Amino acid sequence: MAAVVEPPGSLALTIPAVANMMRRWNYREGWGLGARGQGIVAPIKATERCPKAGIGHGEEPYDNGLAAPPPPRKPSPEDQKWHEWQKLSRALLLEQECCDKIISALRDMRHGGGDSAETANALAVMVRSKKVFFQRKRKPGTWKAALPPSVTRYVVDHVITPAMAVDAGEWEPSWDPGCRHWLRPLIPIIGHLPRSLYGVVESKIANRGYGVVSPWKEYLDPTLWDVFSRRHVVPKLARLVRELRVTPPKQVDSSFRTVMLWAPLARAEDVVSMLEAELFFDKWKGVLRHWLLAARPPLAEATAWCNGWKNLFAPELLADESVLKHLEEGLAMVDRAAAL
Incomplete structure (x- = not known):
C-alpha cells in the first residue's frame, strides 16, 4: 500500500x-x-550545517585575486622530531664534509711544494680531529670547538680564503645558486663568507632572482647582509610597490605577492618604512574608498577584499602596529560604508 x-x-x-x-x-x-x-503554505526547509561552523561556512569565496594558499598542516610531535633529526643530521654531515675538504686542500698544498711546518701541523690536527665524529650524541659545533684556535686561523687565512677568492671569481650563480660546491661545505669553520670577498659576491648577486639571493642571508655576516638588503633588496621592493596597481573587486597585478616573498630578507622596519615612503597604504585606502562609494559592493565582499590583502602580508610585517592600524582603518571604512 x-x-x-x-x-x-x-x-x-x-x-x-x-x-x-x-x-x-x-x-x-x-x-x-x-x-x-496570503503567507507561505509549505514550511521553510531547514539546511543542515556543520555544528561547529561559523557564519558563511560553505559559501563560495569571492574571486578577488587575493586567495592565499592554505596554511601548512601543523606537524605532529613525531613529524617535529623527524624534522629536527634531519636538521641535526645535515649539520653533522656538513661538518664531516668540511673537515674532509680541508684535509684534501692541505694535502694538495704539501704535494704542491707548500710543505711548511704550519701546513704539516694543521694537517695532523685535522686528521686527529676526525675522532670527534665518532662521539655519541655529538652536537653541531663540537668539531670546531675541538680545534686549536691557531690552527683554525691558519686554515681560514692561508688555506680557505685564498682558494675561495678564486672560486668566488669563477662562480656562476645560475649554475650553483646555493654555492654547494665552494662555500656551503666550509660554513662550519668560517661561519660566514670572508668580508674581503663581499664585493665580488655583491656584484654577482645584486640583480639576481630570489633563488640566488635568499641563501646569502645565511652566508653573509649579519652586518654585511643588512648593507646588502638596504642597498639592493629594499629598492627592488620599492620599485614593485611604486608600480603596483590596486584593482578591486579583483586584484590582477600579482607583484605584491613578490614583495611579500622578498620581505623577510630585509629588516621588517626597513620594509615598513619603504611602504610608507612609497605611500602604499594611502594608495590602498584611496582605491578602497573610491570602490566603496562608486560600486557599493556588499559588506561581505568588501570585508573579504580587505582580509585578503591582510593575508598577503608577511607575519613579520603584521607584527608591526602601524601596518595593522592601516589595515584596520580599511575595515573601518567598509563598516562605515555599509552603515550608509
Missing part, C-alpha cells in the same frame, strides 16, 4: 498541540499564513 503524502499546509504534518493551536486561531488547512491567507 502506497504511503499517504499530505499536501502542503496540512495540520497532519505537525504535532497535535500545534494543530489544536492553529485551529483555535481559525487556520484553514491548505491556506497560507496571515490574516488573509
Whole structure:
C-alpha cells in the first residue's frame, strides 16, 4: 500500500498541540499564513550545517585575486622530531664534509711544494680531529670547538680564503645558486663568507632572482647582509610597490605577492618604512574608498577584499602596529560604508 503524502499546509504534518493551536486561531488547512491567507503554505526547509561552523561556512569565496594558499598542516610531535633529526643530521654531515675538504686542500698544498711546518701541523690536527665524529650524541659545533684556535686561523687565512677568492671569481650563480660546491661545505669553520670577498659576491648577486639571493642571508655576516638588503633588496621592493596597481573587486597585478616573498630578507622596519615612503597604504585606502562609494559592493565582499590583502602580508610585517592600524582603518571604512 502506497504511503499517504499530505499536501502542503496540512495540520497532519505537525504535532497535535500545534494543530489544536492553529485551529483555535481559525487556520484553514491548505491556506497560507496571515490574516488573509496570503503567507507561505509549505514550511521553510531547514539546511543542515556543520555544528561547529561559523557564519558563511560553505559559501563560495569571492574571486578577488587575493586567495592565499592554505596554511601548512601543523606537524605532529613525531613529524617535529623527524624534522629536527634531519636538521641535526645535515649539520653533522656538513661538518664531516668540511673537515674532509680541508684535509684534501692541505694535502694538495704539501704535494704542491707548500710543505711548511704550519701546513704539516694543521694537517695532523685535522686528521686527529676526525675522532670527534665518532662521539655519541655529538652536537653541531663540537668539531670546531675541538680545534686549536691557531690552527683554525691558519686554515681560514692561508688555506680557505685564498682558494675561495678564486672560486668566488669563477662562480656562476645560475649554475650553483646555493654555492654547494665552494662555500656551503666550509660554513662550519668560517661561519660566514670572508668580508674581503663581499664585493665580488655583491656584484654577482645584486640583480639576481630570489633563488640566488635568499641563501646569502645565511652566508653573509649579519652586518654585511643588512648593507646588502638596504642597498639592493629594499629598492627592488620599492620599485614593485611604486608600480603596483590596486584593482578591486579583483586584484590582477600579482607583484605584491613578490614583495611579500622578498620581505623577510630585509629588516621588517626597513620594509615598513619603504611602504610608507612609497605611500602604499594611502594608495590602498584611496582605491578602497573610491570602490566603496562608486560600486557599493556588499559588506561581505568588501570585508573579504580587505582580509585578503591582510593575508598577503608577511607575519613579520603584521607584527608591526602601524601596518595593522592601516589595515584596520580599511575595515573601518567598509563598516562605515555599509552603515550608509
